[in-house]
Amino acid sequence: MTKRVAIFISGGGSNMRALVADMTGDHPARPAVVFSNNADAGGIAWAKAQGIATAVVDHRPFGTDRAAFEAAVSAALELHEPDIICLAGFMRKLTAGFTDAWAGRMINIHPSLLPKYKGLNTHARALAAGDSAHGCTVHEVTAALDDGPILGQARLAIAPDDTPDALAARVLVLEHQLYPAVLRRFAAGDTRLLELPR
Ligand code: GAR
Numbered sequence: 737m738t739k740r741v742a743i744f745i746s747g748g749g750s751n752m753r754a755l756v757a758d759m760t761g762d763h764p765a766r767p768a769v770v771f772s773n774n775a776d777a778g779g780i781a782w783a784k785a786q787g788i789a790t791a792v793v794d795h796r797p798f799g800t801d802r803a804a805f806e807a808a809v810s811a812a813l814e815l816h817e818p819d820i821i822c823l824a825g826f827m828r829k830l831t832a833g834f835t836d837a838w839a840g841r842m843i844n845i846h847p848s849l850l851p852k853y854k855g856l857n858t859h860a861r862a863l864a865a866g867d868s869a870h871g872c873t874v875h876e877v878t879a880a881l882d883d884g885p886i887l888g889q890a891r892l893a894i895a896p897d898d899t900p901d902a903l904a905a906r907v908l909v910l911e912h913q914l915y916p917a918v919l920r921r922f923a924a925g926d927t928r929l930l931e932l933p934r
Contacts, residue, residue: 739923740768742818744826749779750908751824751845751915756788758916765923769816771809773828789816795828806834822919823877832879842877843922845915847907849873849889854882859900859907870894870903872911874918876927888918888930 741759743752749770756767770783773795783790791812798805805828823844835842848858850873862870871891878884890910894903914932921930 739765739819740817741765741820741822741919741923742769742771742813742816743767743822743824744771745777745779745824746772746774746827747777747779747825749777749782749824751911752779752822753782754912754916755822755824755919756783756786758920763920763923765820765919768818769813771813773805773826791816802829802831803833806831809834810837820919820923821877822915824915829881830877835877835879838877840876843874843887843918844877844882844884845911846873846875846882847904847911849891850875850882850886857900859903862894863898863900863903868894870907872907872914874915885927886929887922887927888914888932890914890932 743755745752752770759766767788769789769791770779771791772780773793775792775794780790780792793805793808793812795805819841821838821842823842848862849869849871853861869891871889873886874888875886876884890913892906892910910932918930
């Protein structure tokens with residue numbers, strides 16, 4: 737049966753667009769809703785223009801009460817009956833209550849070769865460490881930040897004159913290849929590691 741995918745974004749949503757673009761034809765999944773904690777996220781306007789359902793729950797009125805925010809998120813999702821959640825530049829930490837409820841059904845893309853550089857500023861940290869390789873990872877989401885079983889990685893070589901911005905742009909191109917390829921397999925029940933370039 738075709739899987740229904742909720743895609744969570746906080747910003748422009750270029751990974752979300754890559755996922756949506758791939759979910760056609762014989763793909764085992766279809767976008768059910770694009771969700772954001774930010775009504776002004778560029779990706780929300782784009783999804784609406786495509787005729788994809790959208791939902792927004794602003795996290796700010798909930799303050800530090802993450803569980804209450806997540807209860808509102810769950811209520812907003814219910815109508816769309818998602819089978820899978822894809823975090824795609826969703827910049828809110830999720831509690832164990834939410835990640836446990838979605839265990840094995842929620843995946844994330846992170847701009848580093850995990851387990852290196854969990855959290856923020858991954859490109860600058862890879863450069864500062866003098867790494868020769870960098871890239872991105874898609875993994876299952878667990879309660880620990882940027883942790884969880886790795887489903888796919890894409891790597892590139894760091895150039896001697898690379899800057900964080902230049903690196904971010906090149907990694908983003910890889911993200912747009914890796915995330916759709918992993919979702920396609922994951923939605924079909926395939927959790928074997930995918931490595932790009934093959
Ligand atoms: C992407 O680089 C994604 O890997 C990163 O945010 C960017 C979102 O871009 N995610 C994280 O850092 C999550 N920890 P997008 O909105 O254009 O997809």
